[in-house]
Each structure stands twice: as C-alpha cells, then as structure tokens.
Amino acid sequence: MCGRYSLSKSKLELEERYQAEMLEAFDPRYNIAPTQLVPVITSDSPRGFSHFYWGITPEFSKNKPVSQKFINARAETITEKISFKSSFEKRRCLVPADGFFEWKKVGKKIRVPYRFTLADESLFSFAGLWEEYENENGIIQHTFLILTTSPNGLVADVHDRMPVIIKKEDEKKWLDKYSSEDTLLDILKIYPADGMMSYTVSPLVNHVGNDSPQILRKTSPMDQFGNYTLFG
Template sequence: MCGRYSLAKSKTELENRFAAEMLEPFAPRYNIAPAQLVPVITGESPKGFSHFYWGITPAFSKNKPVASKLINARSETITEKISFKTSFKKNRCLVPADGFYEWKKIGKKTKVPYRFVLHGEGLFAFAGIWEEYETENGDIAHTFLILTTAPNQLASEIHDRMPVILPPGQEATWLDPQTPENVLLEMLQPYPDKEMMTYTVSPMVNQVANDNPYVIRKTLPMDQFGNYTLFG
C-alpha cells in the first residue's frame, strides 16, 4: 500500500526531469494524501503535466466523490478487476514523486513512519492508471491510483506491499498506447532495493495538514505520540 508520498521539488526540476511542460503553478509538496489534486503525466498528453485527484471513483459509483480509500491497485490482479482493466489498457499515467511513506508497526499501538527514497533523493515515477468521471455538478473530473507490487527486501522490513516505481527507461513504454499487455505486466516489479534507502521521519507526517519541509527530514524513531523509541 502507498498512502502518502512526497514531491518536494520545484516546477523547473519537474519539467526538466520529465521533459514535460507544466502550465499551472506548482509548489513543492511534502505530504501528499488521497483526494488531493497533484501532477501526473498521461499517455494522451506525454509532453505536459495534468492535474488529477488521487483516488479513483469506480464506474459503478458514478457521481460519487473521490474515493479516499481506493487509492492503490494490486498489479497482480490489474487485468482481472473489471473496474481497473479498461484503465490499465487505455489510461496509464506516470505519477511523479521523490519519496513515499510507510508505517512500521511496533507492538499493538506504536507505528513509526519511514520515508523511502532513491539514492540521491531524485525524482522518479510511480506506475499509475487514471479515469474520467462526471461530478454531481456535471463537471468532468480526472482521478488516478498507484499500482502496487510485492515489496523488495528493503521495503519488506516495513510493509508487505510497495508502489511500482518505473525505471526512467521504461516510462515512455508505460505511456505508449501500443505497448503489448505482456510487456506492461513484466514492468510491474519491485524496484531494486540496492537503489533505494529509507529513514525514519517525524510522526508529524501522520497529519495531512503538515505539508512542510520538516516532515521529510531524518529524525530519531518516534511513535505516533512523539515518544522516542528504540526501534529504527
């Protein structure tokens, strides 16, 4: 599962990394949460950033608000789920990020947040799919979700799932509408753990309102109450 991520880079850095133009204003994001409007790159418009809501509203619940719980899709069953099959075939996207968060359970009540990044803490892209739906006001909105896979060794110490991170050389293939399904499925693998690192962050990240540079800083392990722990 991936329930929070960061995009703590400038508009210029995003445009340079993904060779795409961003027409709307953008400020670095440190604590992105479901139902928020964030940048993505679609196969329909690979040279520009679109802004979609994180959390897909299934077709059978048309005119409902963005689904805050339906934010990820298991890559192993992506072609079996009716609600995801069409999007996987036709509506794929890149979800730019520079880190994501997971929480490690320590005992019954304690959870310690960790941030996962690539070495160098540069930008990367999650594999995503998107949908279009009509709001209650008759407007057209766009939403996306992030595909997940089995964890690599690094992530497995914290959680039993991790988001699919695409190597840069596969990003254009992911967006290409002509890419065969079998090739797409082969891409949905755990990212090499040797190319990643993780560290504990402040439990301030637990609160969506805390979207500031402090939440991505390395801290001593603390539980959700702010008490220091012996676990890292």
C-alpha cells in the same frame, strides 16, 4: 498500500526531468495524501503535466460518485479486475514523486513513520492509472490511483506492500498506447532494494494538514517511550 508520498522538487526540476511543460503553478509538496490535486503525466498528453485528484471513482460507478475511492490497485491482478481493466488498457499515467511513506508497527499502538527514496533521492515515477467521470453537478473530473506490488527487502521490514516504481527507461513504454499487455506487465516489477534507501521521519507526517520541509528531515528512531528527537 501507498497512502502518502512526497514531491519536494521545484516546477523547473519536474519539467527538466520529464521533458514536459507544466502550465499550472506548483509548490513543492512534502506530505501528499488521497483526494488532493497533484501533477501526473498521462498517456493522452505525455508532453505536459496534468493535475488530477488522487483517488479513482471507477468506471462502473456510471458517472455517480462512490462512497469509497480507490487510491491503490494491486499490480499482480490488474488485468483480472473489471473495475480497472479499461484504465489499464487505455488510461495509464506516471505519478512523479521523490519519496513515499510507510509506517512500521511497534507494539499494539505505536507506528513509526519511514520515508523511502531512491538512493540518490532523485525524482521517480509511480505506475498509475487515471479515470474521467462526471460528478453530480455535471462537472468532468479526473482522478488517478497508484499500482502496488510485493515489497523489496528494504520495504518488507516496514510494510507488506509497496508502490510500483517504474524505471526511467520504461516510462515511455508505460505511456505508449500501443505497448502490449506483456510489455506493460513486465514493467510492473519490484524495484530493487539496492537502488533505494530509507529513514525514519517526524511524526508530523501523521497529520495530513502538515505539509512542510520539516517532515522530510531524518529523525532518531523511536525510543521505548514513543518520543522522537529531530537531528540538528
């Protein structure tokens, strides 16, 4: 699954990369977690950024909140799931990021956090689906989830799933309402390991309340006592 990611670039960098306007204020984010409000680009408004909550309340909830929101969906079965079929057909989005986090189990109790980025640490897009629903107070809210797939060789050493990273040249196709199902499914490929890199990060990332640049700093691997030492 993908349960935490970073978007540490500036508003200007985001606008230049996606050739889209961001009307809302934006501060770089280093530890984005589910339920938080973050920028996405939707198939309905591809020339501008929208701010949606991470965690879909699916269409089948009939405009009532459900106890568990979906933050991820498996790309391999996305056309088979009734809960996501409509979103896949009509409501796709790009989720801008510059890295994501996964935890490697070391023993029974210890998990070491890793950050994964593109090799050049540039911005990229997760494949996302978005949804609109009316909450108990009659307010329309917008939410999204991130599609996941089998890991490439780099991620497989840490976790058995990874988010779908869309190649830059496929982003317009993903947002295009007229793209065929075959075209869309072909986009949902495993991103090649040789185009990415990873490193261990501070355990500060374990706590959602921590959202500072220090989280992204490379750390030495965990020693046998579970201690971390920051470089520099």
